[in-house]
Amino acid sequence: MKYHRVLVEAIVYALQQVFVENRQADKVIEYVLKSNKKWGSRDRAFIAENTYEIVRWWRLLKFVTQLSDTTVSEEAQFWQLFAAWRILQGDKLPVWQEFAKINEKQILARFEEAQQIRKIKESVPDWMDSIGEQELGEEWNAELQAMNKQAPVVLRTNTLKTNPADLRRKFQEIGIETDTVSDVTDALVLQKRANVFSTEAFKNGLFEVQDAGSQLIAPFLEVQPGMRVIDACAGAGGKTLHLATLMENKGRIIAMDVEDYKLQELQRRARRNGIGNVETKLIEAKTIKRLKESADRLLLDVPCSGLGVLRRNPDAKWKLKPEFLENIKKTQSEIITNYSKMLKHGGKMVYATCSILPSESEEQVKKFLVQNTEYKLIKEQRTSPATDGFDGFYMALIERK
Numbered sequence: 510m511k512y513h514r515v516l517v518e519a520i521v522y523a524l525q526q527v528f529v530e531n532r533q534a535d536k537v538i539e540y541v542l543k544s545n546k547k548w549g550s551r552d553r554a555f556i557a558e559n560t561y562e563i564v565r566w567w568r569l570l571k572f573v574t575q576l577s578d579t580t581v582s583e584e585a586q587f588w589q590l591f592a593a594w595r596i597l598q599g600d601k602l603p604v605w606q607e608f609a610k611i612n613e614k615q616i617l618a619r620f621e622e623a624q625q626i627r628k629i630k631e632s633v634p635d636w637m638d639s640i641g642e643q644e645l646g647e648e649w650n651a652e653l654q655a656m657n658k659q660a661p662v663v664l665r666t667n668t669l670k671t672n673p674a675d676l677r678r679k680f681q682e683i684g685i686e687t688d689t690v691s692d693v694t695d696a697l698v699l700q701k702r703a704n705v706f707s708t709e710a711f712k713n714g715l716f717e718v719q720d721a722g723s724q725l726i727a728p729f730l731e732v733q734p735g736m737r738v739i740d741a742c743a744g745a746g747g748k749t750l751h752l753a754t755l756m757e758n759k760g761r762i763i764a765m766d767v768e769d770y771k772l773q774e775l776q777r778r779a780r781r782n783g784i785g786n787v788e789t790k791l792i793e794a795k796t797i798k799r800l801k802e803s804a805d806r807l808l809l810d811v812p813c814s815g816l817g818v819l820r821r822n823p824d825a826k827w828k829l830k831p832e833f834l835e836n837i838k839k840t841q842s843e844i845i846t847n848y849s850k851m852l853k854h855g856g857k858m859v860y861a862t863c864s865i866l867p868s869e870s871e872e873q874v875k876k877f878l879v880q881n882t883e884y885k886l887i888k889e890q891r892t893s894p895a896t897d898g899f900d901g902f903y904m905a906l907i908e909r910k
């Protein structure tokens with residue numbers, strides 16, 4: 510494979526931004542790709558994919574380059590890590606001065622050695638490997654492997670404006686082939702990665718990008734047109750938009766969050782989707798109390814570790830800390846206990862996470878149900894990269910008596 514120096518320089522720069530400046534990988538890649546309008550789609554894919562994969566395999570790559578005990582900050586070290594990644598992909602490196610000291614044999618020998626140590630082979634921090642094993646036992650092996658694969662691009666058809674068959678045809682006309690997803694009616698999965706955000710269909714609000722597992726959550730809440738629904742941790746509204754679509758734009762959704770900038774993004778997306786039944790509300794001291802017993806349906810898509818979506822956000826492996834996990838579990842417990850009071854008697858709520866850890870999911874629900882006997886579990890479901898190829902989501906449908 511022939512490399513272009515500017516592209517490798519862009520990858521090295523992006524990695525420095527992620528690991529030295531502590532910036533988010535997706536934001537960095539977006540910024541780098543915008544910086545040079547002359548790059549074609551193959552150049553862009555080369556930069557994005559290599560950067561993501563090096564972030565994903567960071568611990569393994571540090572091991573094979575003997576940088577495990579070093580804080581990587583020098584530019585030369587990032588060139589070394591890039592070289593190791595390409596060698597493991599079977600490439601022959603070009604004769605560049607940056608690669609002069611690379612010892613291919615040693616890298617391959619270290620790679621063999623790494624196969625004996627799961628946390629290095631699968632490239633995760635010690636604490637994450639321990640918690641995963643503790644909570645999931647044998648299943649953790651399979652999840653780890655599946656989470657290290659590139660995630661598919663999945664679209665959710667906006668059925669207020671089109672249907673999956675028509676959307677599929679529209680994509681075919683511009684050379685993008687998609688497949689349907691069994692049991693997820695409005696989902697289309699791209700056969701090959703493509704920039705769907707630059708399409709007319711996106712600008713016209715015909716679809717949103719949303720994992721298939723995530724697309725199961727809004728239907729789980731059993732909403733009907735005309736209902737009064739609260740989406741209490743709405744963020745930028747991935748699931749709010751889906752709920753509004755299922756409600757055929759009728760009734761009312763109050764979309765709330767503690768971060769105003771997310772709600773502003775939600776409003777922008779709602780306009781693009783042709784949605785008019787959503788009101789956003791920033792959560793303040795008395796918001797929850799004021800909405801006591803007011804909702805027919807309530808979605809609690811709580812903040813979590815994100816351990817179900819690591820294949821999409823590989824930098825979270827290195828940025829997430831065990832202290833955060835402990836704190837977020839307290840927040841989850843407070844949210845389900847306090848926010849559930851917004852539900853009317855006879856109403857239903859969904860508690861959802863994008864984590865594969867039972868301690869953030871089943872166990873939170875169990876604890877809540879023991880302490881709050883007027884609520885009862887109707888059903889629960891899990892998705893995961895290893896079991897169905899979706900991201901790792903948990904959802905529980907709970908009724909208030």
Ligand SMILES: C[S@@+](CC[C@H](N)C(=O)[O-])C[C@H]1O[C@@H](n2cnc3c(N)ncnc32)[C@H](O)[C@@H]1O
Nearest residue numbers: 741742743744746747748766767768810811812
């Ligand atoms: C999993 S994300 C929500 C994703 C969103 N529902 C979607 O589908 O795109 C969790 C959200 O909870 C918000 N959050 C954090 N603490 C909260 C709290 N105490 N009350 C309500 N929302 C909170 C975060 O800002 C974040 O947007």
